[in-house]
Amino acid sequence: MTPYRFDIRIRHNRRTLVEIEAFHLPKGKVTFLLGESGIGKSLSAKALFGLLETEEFDARIDGQPYADHRRSPLAERFLREGFFVFQEPSTHLNPLMRLEDQISEGSLAGAPARAAILAQLWQESRPGEIQSLLEVYPKANRPSGGEKQRILCAMAFLKMELAARHGAADPLFVFDEPTGNLDNRYRDIVLEEILRHFRQFRPTVLLITHDYSMISWVTRQHGDILESINFTELSLEEGRGKLREFQPRTYLGWLSSRQPVRSGREAPEGHATILRVESGISVYGRTLGFSRTPGGEGCPLALRRSSMAYLKAPSGTGKTTIVKIMMGLVRGRNLRMQLGSGILSEATPRRLWQERIWGKRMTMVFQHADEALNLRSRVREVFEGLPLPESRTAEAIGAELLQFFGGSIPRGFLDQEVGTLSGGQKQRLNLLRSLLLDADVLILDEPLNGLDFTSMQRVLELLERKVKEGRALLLISHNEEIFDALVAPENIYYLSASFPE
Amino acid sequence: MKGTLHTHLLSILVVAGAFALILAATGGGTDPEAEARRRLVAPFLELEFFDAGDPLHRALLKETLRLYYPSSEEKIDSLLQAIDAYRQEQFVSETEKTGAEALGWTSRKVARLIPMYLQFTVIYGIVLLLTLYGAQTLGTYRFILDRRGTPPLLRAYWRRVAAALPTRNLLRIAAAVFGNLPLLGLALLKGFAYAILFAPAYVIAYSLKTRFDTDSYLFMIVLGVVSNGMVITYANKFYLYLIHESRKGYVETAIVKNLARTFQWGVPGGIPRRAVFRIRKHFGGHVLQHIYENARFQYIPALKEQATFLVTGLIIIEMALNIQGHFCYEMLQNILRTDYTVVAGMLLAIFVLVKATDILVDLWYEREARRYGHPELDQ
Amino acid sequence: MNARRSPSGRWLANEEYRWALLWLGGLALLWIWNTLYLNPPALAQLEQAFVNTLIGAAAVVVMTLLLGWSVGTGLYFLESRGRRMVSLGLTFALNLLRSVPQMVGILAGYIILTILIQREVLQSPALQVLWMAFTVTAFTFLELADVIRERIDFYRRSDFFDAMLCCGIRESRIVNIEILWKNSVAHVLQKLIAVFGMAIFLQCSIDFIISVGLSREVSLSNFPVTLGGLLATLDSKQDILAISTFFTNPAYLLRLATTHLQGISVAFAIVFTLLCVYKVSNGIVRRYRL
DSSP states (O other), X not given: OOOEEEEEEEEETTEEEEEXXXXXXXXXXXXXXXXXXXXXXXXXXXXXXXXXXXXXXXXEXXXXXXXXXXXXXXXXXXXXXXXXXXXXXXXXXXXXXXXHHHTTSGGGGGOSOHHHHHHHHTTTOOTTHHHHHHTSOOOSSSSOHHHHHHHHHHHHHHHHHHHHHTTOSSOEXXXXXXXXXXXXXXXXXXXXXXXXXXXXXXXXXXXXXXXXXXXXXXXXXXXXXXXXXXXXXXXXXXXXXXXXXXXXXXXXXXXXXXXXXXXXXXXXXXXXXXXXXXXXXXXTTEXXXXXXXXXXXXXXXXXXXXXXXXXEOOTTSOHHHHHHHHTTSSOOBTOEEEETTXXXXXXXXXXXXXXXXXXXXXXXXXXXXXXXXXXXXXXXXXXXXXXXXXXXXXXXXXXHHHHHTTSOOOTTGGGSBGGXXXXXXXXXXXXXXXXXXXXXXEXXXXXXTTOOHHHHHHHHHHHHHHHHTTOEEEEEOSOHHHHHHHSOGGGXXXXXXXXXX | OHHHHHHHHHHHHHHHHHHHHHHHHTGGGSOHHHHHHHHHHHHHHTOTTOOTTOHHHHHXXXXXXXXXXXXXHHHHHHHHHHHHHHHHHHHHHHHHSSSOOOSSOOHHHHHHHHHHHHHHHHHHHHHHHHHHHHHHHHHHHXXXXXXXXXXXXXXXXXXXXXXXXXXXXXXXXXXXXXXTHHHHHHHHHHHHHHHHHHSOHHHHHHHHTTXXXXXXXXXXXXXXXXXXXXXXXXXXXXXXXXXXXXXXXXXXXHHHTTOBOOOOBSSTTXXXXXXXXXXXXXOTTBHHHHHHHHHHHHHTTHXXXXXXXXXXXXXXXXXXXXXXXXXXXXXXXXXXXXXHHHHHHHHHHHHHHHHHHHHHHHHHHHHHHHHTTOTTTOO | OOOOOOTTOOGGGSHHHHHHHHHHHHHHHHHHHHHHHSOHHHXXXXXXXXXXXXXXXXXXXXXXXXXXXXXXXXXXXXXXXXXXXXXXXXXXXXXXHHHSOHHHHXXXXXXXXXXXXXXXXXXXXXXXXXXXXXXXXXXXXXXXXXXXXXXXXXXXXXXXXXXXXXXXXXHHHIXXXXXXIHHOHHHHHHHHXXXXXXXXXXXXXXXXXXXXXXXXXXXXXXXXXXXXXXXXXXXXXXXHHHTTHHHHOGGGHHHHHHHSHHHHHHHHHHHHHHHHHHHHHHHHHHHHTO
16 A cells, blocks of 8 residues: 655744655554654644644645645545544643543544443453543543543544444554653553554554654564554754654664663762662652662662662652652652751751752753743853853853764854754753753753654763763653663662551 | 631721721811811800801800900901801802711711612622623634634725736726725724723713713613723633633544534534524534633633722713712712711722622632532542 | 744734834824814813823833732742741732722722822822822732732743752742743733723723812812813813714714814723723734733
């Protein structure tokens, strides 16, 4: 069957957001679309479905004005027979409507196998749990992010059944980051369901993701249908999007050759413990503790200089919360922390954190670069207001930027508005801002978020260098297979939450 | 909910206290000089045989006082002056107003003001509800027009004429200019409507004073809703809420679930015109239903702001139009009479009315939130 | 937050600039017409009234900006430093102020003004205007403070704040420069323009009411005349009353436009200004997708 092939060009406010020649989509296969975030993967997929607003975007598909494309039989067919699972499940459900109504309105009203599909997505649930979930109005915490994602996927699967029943030919199903930043348990369930439904109905599936570890999982679990699975990577070359096939072995080979990061003999202060946090911190009605093995006995978290530590826990346990407590952003009861020679507890006044610790001894990199950076600043302004040591002159910053961005920054990069950079560039800028500081301890929350393969390698190289320079790094990441290989076993910690009776 | 109720009640108490303090500090506004004068003069005026209006009596009084208090020449003169001044005051106030009422709260005054206050409350309530309906309906209507992408009237007219110009065919051009005149007419009408909607109430009322009975309740209610920029500001606010909601993610999900998304009138998959004008609007099977429901819920707290502005508008209307027998007109009269104790009481009464509305709106919001299992109530 | 520029990119085609220009143009046309048809003393009075109104409204805008910014950020800093009692008390007082209808507050302010004049405290007209402007500000600055607080809270909820704190950036810099100066100018500007319109509306209304009531305590010949006061004079009122003859006798329009000019000019100036302020404010909201 001839694959779908589109030329996509999307402009907004006279700025070209996306320009892709020959966006290929083989019919009847699963295509994994990898690549750094913010270069137009979701936007292009939405454009195909006719979801963009004509007043805002000036889009052209195959040279056709967008209004015409929206009316074209192809776009109408995509909408009628297919489905689109969007990226942020929390905003994609109506807060004033019960979940069961949302899952059975519109064209989903005629779908037969609702109960069966839901049961498969919630395999471990008790009877009646699914029903009580459906009667809920979606709020921030209930259902959880993972549950919301599964509800949206359930809608997609219902549509698949309907499409098959009506004899649709090549319906298109798009899953945009269906696993988000969820932990591997949920990721495995959702992926499994997608591929199982694929096997049953053989629609055209486009799965947009920046999680390269899916490659390992897919080749392992569904090796038999590998010829129906396609890995492509979208990258920006001179402002144009280029779609290339991505060989699984590129990633797999790289992964298998990873060695744990260990400080070499260059480390000046050796392996002194720089940060030590005792277990048993209570916050939000739960008590958090560290251990060396999952569910093992509690132990303090000890970060040594020139080392990289990895904190693991199922999603929802409170990894982000505990690191925020360690950074003094959230008050946790029973905090007993030793930083160098000073003791920190919940009674430590905020002024002390602000004057002595933040940016000077400890710093943290947050996972969403879009939120962590001021999108209206220029690139050079990102480094203003930082407590940088005098040795970091403007030239030094420029040199670091150059190195970090691969030895070539486009002219005028420093004067560009941060909001106009791609997602990967923003993430690297976010990291660089903290890495330039002279802090002894660096906490990184999902540092590889939104990066493509090449950038990922660069960032990891940079982190390795900082470790060798004597910093202590603490990482949170759902890219378990990468960091399990990179972090020495003695530096892996597990976080657990217990609830008082 | 109890907490907000207590806060509301506490604020009423505080405001009442503040008023009392201000009045005490400024001496109640009653002219202390006049008060002192009255006290001085009163015993003389109460003498039965003394007619203060008769010049002979006044001269006799003067002589008598001179006889008994020979060394108080100045005091006697000033006393007579005080009597004169007092009489003049009484005369002036009698000829000017509805009768020389004593300053301050009297039971007669209370009996007169209470029905006016109730009348004010009823008018206020009616206008509030009408404006709520108007804001939601006009806001939704404007949102639909916006989605359809109809160009503004003047530009549409210009476009059609400009399209005919290059043909250099006089007949075509004339046809374009005159045939599309209804568009110009509509634009003019729209401009006229804007003029009314934004005009302060007194401008409109005075323009129509000789044609219509501007003292009627109906006129007041219509004026309250339409003028002072009232309905247009809140229609705009509601429209902005709709726009804000329409950008949210669940609208995309609704589209992908194949809910109707055209904003044309009356076609299948579009919006029936009548649905926009209902009181309880419902757009079944259309993405607008999701958007409208959310906007409507978000808008409820804005009703408090609407109430505050409405009171401002009504005060302006009643005072500026000098409508006798209305609460705010009485208030204006009392201000001009410098009877500030009464004015303070009336202002407090209005504040209580606004606070009562706040409480009711909070209760309503709470009820709606509970219906939707609002996050604050859960957990 | 990308501004939605029109396809042709010319700034004139943007709604808010268009309407601002239209406002100036409309007023200029009115002025030219008046120089032709209105007698010079009345025209001079009209100009003076218009200027006074604008100055009063401008004073309100400036005071609102100062007061609103300080209260908005000040309340935030009080809360973040943990001074709960003070911030709770202040919040309660502000909520109180919020639920006082503007006209009620302005009337109270006017009453205080008359008392002060009686006691011979505020004698100079400039101070009196300033006092009335302050009274109007007292009942509009909270809207700006709310906008500012909303912006701060928006960034508080996301990682923006925490990320910058962790890099050692000072909190005052984050609030004032990063959040407000770089990301909220459009919001603040839009609110200030709305306040400008509201100030004109309220000032004209109170002046009209007081003039109509023919107060003897405050001799308004001292108080600088504004558009509202001018509208209440006998001449203007007669002019406005004459508008209703237009409905029965459309040909009267020409006479209306040439002889009943004082009242109609004042009314037109007020209504047209309010309309243009609304459109400009709306244009900003649409362009910046606030």
